[in-house]
Amino acid sequence: MDLKPTGPATGEPELEIFEPLCAVFRRALKDEGLKYTPERAQILDTIIRIDTLFEADALLQRLKDEGFRVSKATVYRTIKLLEDAGLIQRVLFDREQSHYQLVFGKKPNTLLVRTDTGDVEAIDIPELAAIRDRICKERGLEPHGTRFQIFASASE
Numbered sequence: 001m002d003l004k005p006t007g008p009a010t011g012e013p014e015l016e017i018f019e020p021l022c023a024v025f026r027r028a029l030k031d032e033g034l035k036y037t038p039e040r041a042q043i044l045d046t047i048i049r050i051d052t053l054f055e056a057d058a059l060l061q062r063l064k065d066e067g068f069r070v071s072k073a074t075v076y077r078t079i080k081l082l083e084d085a086g087l088i089q090r091v092l093f094d095r096e097q098s099h100y101q102l103v104f105g106k107k108p109n110t111l112l113v114r115t116d117t118g119d120v121e122a123i124d125i126p127e128l129a130a131i132r133d134r135i136c137k138e139r140g141l142e143p144h145g146t147r148f149q150i151f152a153s154a155s156e
Contacts, residue, residue, distance in 0.1 A: 021048060021087060028085035039070045043078045044087075053091055053099040053120060086144060091120070110146075116153035123150075 025044055026036040046063055047054070060075045079100060082088045091099045091111060099120075110128060112121045128148055136143040 025082065025085055025087060028087075029081065032081075034081070039068075039074050040078050040081070042068050043070065043075060044082065047082070047088065047100075047102055050102070053101050055097050055099055057097075110148045110150070112150045112152065114153060115151050 022036070022041065022044060025040070029036050029040070042063065043059070046059060046066070046068075050059070050062075056076055056079055057072075059079075060070070060072055063070050063075070079088065083090060083100070087102065088100045089103045091101055091113075110123050110125050112123050114120070125148070128146060132143050132146045
């Protein structure tokens with residue numbers, strides 16, 4: 001195995017290594033005096049495999065379709081715990097239903113939310129990540145995510 005250096009000095013992109021999400025979640029639960037149960041582990045695993053926005057009820061249905069027995073209350077409580085731990089974020093664009101997305105360890109995801117149609121489009125704005133990184137660096141902080149949403153509708 002031939003390992004070569006990466007990073008700004010070599011012109012190669014630096015590899016980002018993230019702690020496994022289950023370890024991050026387990027630590028957050030421990031800090032709250034809670035346990036990392038098999039149900040919570042399965043909910044997190046299912047969310048990781050969803051590559052788009054999801055609703056709590058759709059997550060519950062997917063878990064049941066995959067043969068897992070988990071209550072609606074457990075799903076909702078776990079979503080709240082994952083949100084508090086900074087692993088997922090709520091995406092608000094519908095007054096009727098909250099949507100969520102995985103954010104920890106993923107490339108920053110800027111969303112363009114069409115308020116007239118309900119369509120959501122992920123867009124890439126590298127300048128936002130650069131601003132986030134600069135602000136964190138100036139304060140001696142390590143960024144863990146970015147949240148930026150644009151709400152728009154067709155012009156009249």
